Amino acid sequence: MDYAVRAMDNRGSIRAFAAVTTQLAGQAAKLHRCSPTSSAALGRSLTAASLMGLMLKSQNNRLTLQIVGGGPIGGIVAAANARGEVKGYVHAPQADLPLKAPGKLDVGGLVGKDGYLTVIKDLGLKEPYIGKVELVSGEIGEDMAAYFTYSEQIPTAVALGVLVDTDLSVRSAGGYIIQLMPDVSDGEADKLQERLMGVKPVSAMIDEGYSPESILEYVLQDSSLKFLESQSLKFNCDCSKERLEKVLISLGKEELRNMLEKEGQAELVCHFCNSRYLFKADQLEKLINMQI
Numbered sequence: 001m002d003y004a005v006r007a008m009d010n011r012g013s014i015r016a017f018a019a020v021t022t023q024l025a026g027q028a029a030k031l032h033r034c035s036p037t038s039s040a041a042l043g044r045s046l047t048a049a050s051l052m053g054l055m056l057k058s059q060n061n062r063l064t065l066q067i068v069g070g071g072p073i074g075g076i077v078a079a080a081n082a083r084g085e086v087k088g089y090v091h092a093p094q095a096d097l098p099l100k101a102p103g104k105l106d107v108g109g110l111v112g113k114d115g116y117l118t119v120i121k122d123l124g125l126k127e128p129y130i131g132k133v134e135l136v137s138g139e140i141g142e143d144m145a146a147y148f149t150y151s152e153q154i155p156t157a158v159a160l161g162v163l164v165d166t167d168l169s170v171r172s173a174g175g176y177i178i179q180l181m182p183d184v185s186d187g188e189a190d191k192l193q194e195r196l197m198g199v200k201p202v203s204a205m206i207d208e209g210y211s212p213e214s215i216l217e218y219v220l221q222d223s224s225l226k227f228l229e230s231q232s233l234k235f236n237c238d239c240s241k242e243r244l245e246k247v248l249i250s251l252g253k254e255e256l257r258n259m260l261e262k263e264g265q266a267e268l269v270c271h272f273c274n275s276r277y278l279f280k281a282d283q284l285e286k287l288i289n290m291q292i
C-alpha cells in the first residue's frame with residue numbers, strides 16, 4: 001500500500017515528508033514499458049510529485065513537475081493532486097544507459113543536466129504559480145532540493161530512490177523531503193546535515209520494509225516527531241473524452257477541418273495513461289460547427 005506522511009519536530013523547526021511509492025512507480029513503469037533507468041527516473045519524479053501533493057493546501061489544488069535536461073530520455077512530466085492521485089510519463093521510455101557503477105542506474109545521464117526543472121502549481125487562482133530552476137545533476141533528488149532552496153527559499157534536503165529488480169520490475173520506491181524552518185539553529189542544521197550524509201539510500205530502507213513513518217524516525221533520529229497527516233497514494237489518470245475534446249477545440253477550426261478531410265476522424269492518446277480517444281467524422285463536424 002503506497003502512502004505519504006507529513007511530520008514536524010516538537011519545536012517546529014523541521015518539517016518532513018516521506019512516501020513509499022513502490023506500487024505506483026511499478027505500475028507507471030509497466031504502463032509506459034520503461035527501460036530500467038527510465039523506470040527509476042519516472043519513479044523518482046512521481047515520488048517527488050506525491051510528496052509535494054502533501055504540501056498543497058486545498059483538495060482541488062494540483063501540481064505538475066516538468067524536467068527537461070537534454071539527455072536521451074527527452075523529458076519527464078509528473079503530476080499530483082492533494083488527494084494522492086499521481087500520474088506521469090517520459091518522452092522516450094525505452095531509452096537506457098549502461099550502469100554507472102555496479103547496481104547504480106545512470107539516471108543523471110539519461111535525464112541530462114542541461115536544462116530546467118519547472119514546477120507548476122494550480123492553486124485555484126487565475127494564474128498558476130510557476131517556479132523554475134536550472135538542473136543540478138539530472139538525478140532529480142538534488143534538482144528538487146535546488147528548487148525548494150532557490151525558488152521557494154526553504155533550505156531543503158530531498159532523497160528519492162527506485163530499486164529496479166533483475167526482472168525489470170520495481171522492487172522498491174519512495175523518498176523523503178526535509179525542510180528547515182526559519183527558527184532552526186545553526187547547530188541543529190549542521191547536525192542534521194551530518195546525519196543525512198550517513199544514512200543509507202532510501203530505496204534500500206524501503207526494500208528492508210521501512211514505512212514512511214519509520215523512514216523519518218530513522219533519518220531524523222527524533223523521537224519527538226509528530227505525524228500530522230497521512231495520505232494514500234495511487235497512480236490515477238483523470239483524462240476523459242470531454243477533456244480531450246477541449247484539446248481538439250483548442251487546435252482551431254482550420255486544423256480540425258484538415259483532420260476531417262485527411263483522416264476522416266481524429267484519434268488522441270493520453271500521454272499519461274495511454275488511453276485512446278476516437279472522434280469520428282460526425283463528432284469532428286460538430287466541434288467545427290461549434291466554433292464560429
Ligand SMILES: [Zn+2]
Nearest residue numbers: 237239270273
Ligand atoms: Zn489519461
